Amino acid sequence: MANEGMEQHEDDGGLGRLLRERLPRHPAPPVLRAAVLEALMPGRPRQPWWALWMPPAFSAVATALIMLLYLAPSLPTAPGADPVQFVTRAVLAEHARNVFWGETRADVVLAILPRAMEESGVALSWVFTGDEEIRLINAKPTYVEGRRGIELAYQDVAGHTVTYIIVPGGSVTLPERGRVQIDRWRPVVKRENGFSLIMWRQQGLLCVMASDLVSDEDLARFKQYFVKVRSSTEPYAVY
């Protein structure tokens, strides 16, 4: 037990060493230290409460900045000012309106075409008016992203609506990505928000066809419609 250890320190030096090594020391508790400090230095400026938060706050901000710099390249970026994307969305909005509220004026469409061309600033030397699979049901002037143009609406035998919009192309450049060889043309084919789009430039005009034909089988059919329209329609800008 403890006293067995004591016997080894019978001599004076041993007892002194025992006291130095084994006697517990009682350091001043922090409360006492603070009280003595206050008593010794009453005029000592105290740290304001916010000063206590400064180091961790700066540390947190610095960490956040470093993380932001590190992660910024991998963060999703906004689409930016991509004119193709803007046109795409505008065309899809027009197509949606056609699907839900578009009028079928197949019997008079040829009669209203000249007026639509006149008001749109886009003339059609040739126009595909339809066959046994798909037919032209409407034509009207339209605005897409501030561009005045013409909008043709087709409907196939299954009831699918195809919207064909022609507007001045301006400086809009179609990307190489998404281009697909269809017959002798290489338009951009893309799917967006549950719709299919085929985009191409022709005679300085931007031409976009939109439909809800999105499955592989329907998309093949949509491409056939594109070939029919593309080969039989000749638009040009009036001014």
Added chain:
Amino acid sequence: MADDEFRQQALQHLDALHNLAVYLTRNGSEAEDLVQETYVRAMRFSHRFQPGTHLRAWLFQILRNTFLTFYRLRERESALSEDGVPEGDAPMFHDAPGRDSESAGVHMDLERALSKLPEEFKTPLLLAEVEGLALEDVARIMDCPVGTVKSRIFRAKERLRAHLKDYK
């Protein structure tokens, strides 16, 4: 010595002063009061301190005198044992080094045995053996000749040894 320098140096001995105060008072809050009073007095009489002399010893001297003035009276009022030595409270274990049973037993026995020593034996023993002060400094603190200090330390060890044997 400039006041600021004096304060800084005085603060360095806080732990040692508190340690002695604990063994003298055997009461945590009284020990803290004693230390605070010691520093207040030290500041009040700092002009009496002679630069170049042992500040640590000077502070110990103030602490002991303060203890004798205020706390010993209270101790005398408490119950005395048959041999005239006050019965100590339970030893305090704040920062006892080592936690094995044998080590803890030694600590307990040492503290208990030390608590049975009269102050005039206990203080020189602690100052010389634990705090490592020179006998001349201890003599100045105790306000007695060096020979008396030696004698008290010797007798303190004798009593301590006897108390420790009681626990066999």
